[in-house]
Amino acid sequence: MKILAYVKPYKKKLIVALIASVLATLVWLAVPLGLRELLDAVFDDGDMALLNRVTGVLIGLFISQALLGFWGSYSLDWIGEKIVADLRKNLYEHLNRLSLKFYSNQRLGEITSRLTNDVAAIRDAVTGTLSEGLTQSINLVGSVVLMVYLNWRLSLIIFVTVPVITLAVRYFGQLIRKLSRDVQDRLADTTAIAEEALGAIESVKSFAREPYEVGRYNTGVDTLFDTARKKVLFSNLFWSSVGVVFMSTMIVIFWYGGTEVLAGRLSAGDLVAFIFFAFNIGRSMGGMSRVYTVFSSAVGASERIFGLMEEQPDVEDHPDAVELRDVKGAVSFEDVSFHYEENQPVLRDINFSCKPGDIVALVGPSGAGKTTLLKLIPRFYDVQKGTIRFDGTDISTVTQQSLRNQIAIVPQDIQLFGSTIRENIRYGRLDATDREVEDAAKFAQAHDFIMEHPDGYEAMVGERGIKLSGGQRQRVAIARAILKNPNILLLDEATSSLDSESEAAVQLALNHLMKSCTTFVIAHRLSTIQNATTILVMDNGRILEKGTHQQLLEQNGLYRRLYDIQFHKETVTDNEI
Template identity: 45%
Template sequence: MKYVRQLARFLHPYRTMLFWGSILLILASATNLAIPLFVKQLVDVVMVKKDVELLNDMAWIIALLFLSQMLFSTAHNYLYDITEKRVTTDFRKRIFRHIHKLSMSFFVKRRTGEIMSRMTNDISTIEGVITDLPATVLQQSIRLFGGIIIIIYMNWKLTFMILVLAPILVLFARYYGKRLRALSTEIQDKLSNSTTILEENLSGMAVVKSFVKQKLEIDRFEAAVEDSFESAKKRVKISAFFGPSIGFIAFITALVLLWYGGHQVIAGNISPGELIAFILYATIIAGPMGSFARLYTRIQEALGASQRIFDILNTEGEVKDIPGAQPMPAIVGKVEVKNLHFHYRPDQEVLKGLNFTAEPGEMVALVGPSGAGKTTLINLLHRFYDPVEGEICVDGIPIHTVQLSSYLQQVALVPQETLLFGGTIEENIRYAKPEASEEEIVEAAKSANADAFIRACPDGYRTIVGEKGIRLSAGQRQRIAIARAILKNPHMLILDEATSALDNESEKLIQEALERLMKGKTSFVIAHRLSTIHNADRIIVLEHGQVVEMGRHQELMDKEGLYHYLYTLKSYQLEHEPEALDEADL
């Protein structure tokens, strides 16, 4: 019932349409109940009275009832169906909005294909019952109870035979509904697994081909699909048996009615018209019983899907504004890291009590071996995560106490793995500032040394970059990302190997652009390039999640500690073993 109530909230804004749809549904159902009464009279006119004129009148009345029922049903179907599509659209939008409120940890813990499956397969399962539930309950309740009242009035003995059907159908529905609900959840889980494998292959096709692992991936996907098929086969077996079983019970009941009713007609206790009308009412009553049984199984399947959907909707973002959070004032740039602790898993601490201060306008280089905590520190500075203990203060203000959006609007991130959206180059640069003029976009591109190659593209700034920028080289993608950061004109910069994908000539030009951009702004750079380290105002050396050294380049070289070792090692490799150089070592 918890999930039913949550789904019902999405129907509330459209209660007016549902109200009029329900009125039309009531009229259609009432008309349907009236038809057998007139059919009874028509049969008696033909078989007993043999009155042709009255036969014609009754035929016209029945035809008018059929027409009215059609019109009422058409209008009701339109109102209910359009509401269903509207609610489903709102549902998708709500989930998409909610996903953007979730913290990065949510996406780290879940695979992309699993989330996509929940937004596609599960919502499609739910869609079929959003308005079917209230419509079926209302329509079939009117037919069931209205029909029972009429046939009790007509012949209570025949009514008793029909009502024997009810408990059998309830038991069937209850038993098979539970099994179908469990299977529905199982099938959706297995579908999400195959969707995940598909998404991974489409995103990483170059890696698959490079390692000649097409057969391995095909086998993985086929195994996942076959696993899903096995669960679907179980559901098909149940559904295949359930429907005909209901039909069999209904046919047996109808046969008994005909047999018993036939005896009553022969004995002269009831008229032929009454028997025909009674059978029609029995059909009308059996319909709701079967519909309720089928609806019950569909609800069980939908509840299995809704459980997975509301698992997302009921998840709260870990990084969010605290009550009463104020906007972040214009950043000057003093950054203080105080006793910073962080872990992704409680048994594996990544940062262990970091302490340092960066003055306004300083360029801070973060160096250290792989796994030292550089990227984690960058994520905390960008507030993708909040620390487990300690705090980060900007201009003396703890960043977790201010509105997140107001802080991020003043911070620019150029990540190591550049992400471009599938639109044009212009749209990707303009992403930082939607109201930017063409002149501003071109100027940002020039500053990032991107204007020349953009103009060489077939459609210039309106060239489509393709999914994740696949039509551009890695260096071109990185320069567009830098142009995007330049256009944002932030007060604080976070650069995660911002020039790692550039050749030497482009790097020199980009370094000049970044130096102009960083002037007067506090900048944090995960530095692999020696030139970046030389220019840094402060170098923070991390090892095992702790600050082991801090200072300028020459100061740290004179200490001959970890920084001296890493720098000397890299310098040697650059000169003698460039092919053995691991960029992640510094």
Template identity: 50%
Template sequence: MQRNRKENPPAPFQSISWRRLFAYLRPYTGRMAVAVLALLLSSGLGLAFPLVIVRLLESVTQSQSYGPLNTLAAALVGLFLLQALFTFAQSYLLTYIGEHIVYDLRVALYTHLQRLSLDFFAARRVGELVSRLSSDVTQMRTMLTTNITSLLSQIITLVGAVVIILSLNTSLTLLIAGLVPVLLLVAFTFGRRLQGMSVRVQDDLASSTVMAEEGLQGVRIVKSFGRENYETSRYKAAMQRTFRSSLSVALFNSIFMAVMMFLGFGAIAALVWYGGREVIADRLSLAMITGFLIYGVTIAMTLGGLGGLYAQLRMAVGGIQRVFELLDTGPTVQDASAAAALPPAEGRISFEDVWFSYEDGAPVLQGVSLELRAGEIVALVGPSGAGKSTLLNLIPRFYDPAGGRVRIDGRDLRGVTQASLRAQMAIVPQDTMLFGGSIRENILYGRLDASEAEVQAAARAANAHDFIMALPQGYDTLVGERGTKLSGGQRQRVAIARAILKDPRILLLDEATSALDNQSEGLVQEALNRLMQGRTTLIIAHRLSTIKVAHRIAVMDEGRIVELGTHDELMQQNGLYARLYAMQFKETLQAEAVL
């Protein structure tokens, strides 16, 4: 499946807040200073190397004893040793700083993602966000440590070499200097193109990551429909796009490096030709031309390295922008500046002329008004798309209504903190989500400081304790990713135990028993009946066994509540509820009559 991709021009350097980028280095200023000092000393010693070579050659051609030669050779070994030590210090410190920056960035980005509202995730795929956490953050680390310090080292080496050769021979220096504008023009041209190509590679990689994640998370569906080959072909196609994009970058980068190398060593050839004429004319010594050649090679390689670094920096700009864009995305549902903690709730919930629509603008809720008394159990029924789940999601403020108000105990939810609001409610969804740890860890998610006795009591209340103890490792059994090692009914009972452990004042059940067989449903429904006692409960359900416990039933259609009353009252009205009952609950009623 080919993605539609809008081609955007490469972002310029000035589009990035460099102060913000370098702020990630601030906690490591001391270590970075030592690393830079080690880099300066290492680069300085590297610049001294050709001068020692010149002196060695002069001592060989002019001296009649081994003394000066031995001294200079020992000095050369000493220079190499010191340079190696400084290089080690620089390399280790930069790696240390880089790994810490990756840690800081990933934690900050993940923390920020956790704070964003549900509409953000509804518009994006998880695999793309994972790609941002991995590859784009790594690009930022590389720019802040390796690229920046390499740039500094190359500049020091270039300036130092130019200063030294100017002191050796002005005419030869001017010969090399003529190459600089050409190299800079080539670097700028190729670097801008490489940035755009690199962004395309990152986008294609993110797309393939999304496909891999979806295929692996939905592996049961894939296998049930026999779509293994189809998923493989989708992923293969995505990876082929990534491969082609990466190959284009590699080809373009190889051409760039080859051009830079040709220009650099072409200058060296010109230097050899011109220097050789000077030696033949006895205007320059062999030792001096040798030193000049070494410095010339150093300058050529440095200019080539600067061009390559420029290209790498341009390639990293897109990744840095994507990370900053995520960090700059704010939650659409936010606590008001004067928001207060919600006191222990009685549980009265009221919807007052509530309107809501998603991004497409089509109204999902249209003037809904409904009052739930403290401790009351209300069931929401209606055809698919009627707005039941949307109405339920407004209670924990996963979304805010576009119009009207939602209140708990008379308090507008916009005036209380989200944390205090959600602390007093529990949700058991239709699509049970378990984390890939142990059963104990998943139940403890309801209340992290609960004791082992409380965990087991919650499991017993959810009728989950017996099947848990029958597992080889009991409560320490790993459930697998998303709970795939447990059956649907077992996952649902663990989720209900998690809700029971939280002991909420408000309970939200979204098809909570839909994944259970008849035997499990009876056991869990019994546990839910105990849990719902004295708690305000809103239920979305189609199964008769769940509807029976409701004090009232609200019937929704096209974003409105069209009927409200008890089961008997609604059946007497012979309206939408009666028709739904006849269609959806008739088989269940017949099965119960048989039993």
């Protein structure tokens, strides 16, 4: 299994732990032999001194076994927990490396389930079965060898039972393994349903769809229960069958061993030791069966986890990628074409350039490709054709980290973290001081509403910023962008959720920020972009018109039609008021 690669850093500790566990098991196997000597000393020899010595040895064996067993089990469990912690870290790091395209094709709930439920299944297998599998294997083999040594004829009874139990383990193990994998899949489905609904709880409530979402989740849980019920049924059927076979075997051993003792071919101590070893075998096979069951669940989980680990980012740094530094802000698109899906072009032959400090506005009907064009600038996706350059440098030749460090984005759909307002603003620059955070909030016209809250900047915004209004969330996001002090600023309807008074105030802050960087802005309200250096009018993935506000009005094309429609609507609204 690939999980074994995670063991390598702890090889020395593992060897010591295995030695301790092996010694503890060997000591345990010596206990029945000590019991045999103790009983024979009492019943056959009547030797009190021997009885005392054997008793002392047995106490020493128990103490040694306990100490060795503790150290071996603790060390193996420590290694198991550390392996799982490393796996969890690596998986999360890998998930952060994957491109946006991966997340657009995946349900977030399923990914979360892999990171939590599947990793937990592997943890149970690694921590709980690593030591148990080893000790039970040694216990089983050692008990069999010593049983043959004590009485090979009596051992034949166990040897008839073992193949039967082995076949049962193989049959039920394969079945339980498949059902375990199905349970994890159903669990991922229900997690995804819950996360989708709770993440969009406002929409759920606005459409009064609580009963629908509860029903959808209940259906998923019922499917999960039905699969889990089958797993529990076959698991318990297996254990019951093994129990019947094993206890029947023990009764036969008692009977036949008793006849051997009566015939003088076996001492009472030998019989007790033999029965002890027989129980050892039963316990070991039961333990190994549990190991197999947990291991089967972990195999399915590991297949899904390492399937995720094998996913490769669609956007990767070139092996010779360099750091992008000292960006002035000149941006150019040269014959750029892009699609998300084959034969479904989103952008076609995009050509334009802008100078440092320019304001480039993107306008056009919905679906024209404006947001997609913005996503290509920080290289969230790679273009299929053409080149995007910053100050003449092809952005595909620089590291993604250094590229995105030059850019700040204020999207239409604001994404805040469920922490404090201060921490959300500081996300723009993690080493910013409290004073710098507050100055950024003041520029974004957010300081006043923040200070109205009893906790001020330490106020919790709630999951995805649910405790803030849309306009407040947007101002926090703008403050975050201001704090980053970028060379390239991307605004996707950044003031769409603000009232007229707040929009005017925030626009002043944005104008201040825009003076120090190149800005790309998507705006449906054309009145907000009249001062743009260049306006790109887009439709159906192409740039149809290019120029200033006045130049585009004079061309009497799509921009003029959009402007006249908006101007007419605003006039009608004002007259109605």
